[in-house]
Amino acid sequence: DQQVKQNSPSLSVQEGRISILNCDYTNSMFDYFLWYKKYPAEGPTFLISISSIKDKNEDGRFTVFLNKSAKHLSLHIVPSQPGDSAVYFCAASDVRSARQLTFGSGTQLTVLP
Amino acid sequence: EAGVVQSPRYKIIEKKQPVAFWCNPISGHNTLYWYRQNLGQGPELLIRYENEEAVDDSQLPKDRFSAERLKGVDSTLKIQPAELGDSAVYLCASSAGQGWEKLFFGSGTQLSVL
Numbered sequence: 001d002q003q004v005k006q007n008s009p010s011l012s013v014q015e016g017r018i019s020i021l022n023c024d025y026t027n028s029m030f031d032y033f034l035w036y037k038k039y040p041a042e043g044p045t046f047l048i049s050i051s052s053i054k055d056k057n058e059d060g061r062f063t064v065f066l067n068k069s070a071k072h073l074s075l076h077i078v079p080s081q082p083g084d085s086a087v088y089f090c091a092a093s094d095v096r097s098a099r100q101l102t103f104g105s106g107t108q109l110t111v112l113p
Numbered sequence: 114e115a116g117v118v119q120s121p122r123y124k125i126i127e128k129k130q131p132v133a134f135w136c137n138p139i140s141g142h143n144t145l146y147w148y149r150q151n152l153g154q155g156p157e158l159l160i161r162y163e164n165e166e167a168v169d170d171s172q173l174p175k176d177r178f179s180a181e182r183l184k185g186v187d188s189t190l191k192i193q194p195a196e197l198g199d200s201a202v203y204l205c206a207s208s209a210g211q212g213w214e215k216l217f218f219g220s221g222t223q224l225s226v227l
Binding site: 034036044046091093099100101103104105 | 117153154155156157158161169204206214215216217218219220221
């Protein structure tokens with residue numbers, strides 16, 4: 001049973017436009033959410049996170065939104081750049097699991113020049 | 114500062130053969146993780162170490178997988194014997210103290226079992 005779901009395996013966006021990556025979760029005990037980015041032949045790298053006490057967190061071009069009632073979070077990238085082309089993983093954790101991260105299956109973002 | 118170093122980058126073996134992966138975490142990071150990433154899926158935790166102690170190995174298939182982290186630094190993950198379904202990328206990650214959410218991953222070892 002997937003507790004963290006990324007239903008879009010891929011997304012293509014024009015350079016300069018907004019990229020919106022979505023993630024849904026089922027475990028109501030999750031209280032911390034993260035996004036990791038992965039380039040080919042490299043390991044994932046931490047991008048941005050959000051605690052469940054917030055509904056938005058911003059870091060430069062990246063903003064994560066959390067809708068707890070819908071158990072949904074999204075990552076917005078504005079403006080999108082070709083260098084943003086990568087696989088984006090959503091992850092979640094809760095204190096009961098000793099903060100073990102549960103990852104989604106990832107979304108391949110392609111930013112077209 | 115050097116990142117998490119893993120070797121080998123690629124490994125091709127026949128089923129029933131043993132295989133081992135090595136990881137050197139970022140200096141000073143006391144927490145080390147081994148993840149497995151199957152094709153088209155996200156990483157899944159196999160084992161987590163706090164210094165030299167395995168504090169979470171509930172998802173490690175102990176009949177064929179073993180891991181060690183001697184002296185709380187480098188770590189080795191072993192599979193013996195390997196099965197076809199073990200083909201995956203094996204990722205090592207480390208984190209520092211309270212920075213549990215910010216994992217630093219190595220480039221991984223791509224294992225192919227034929």
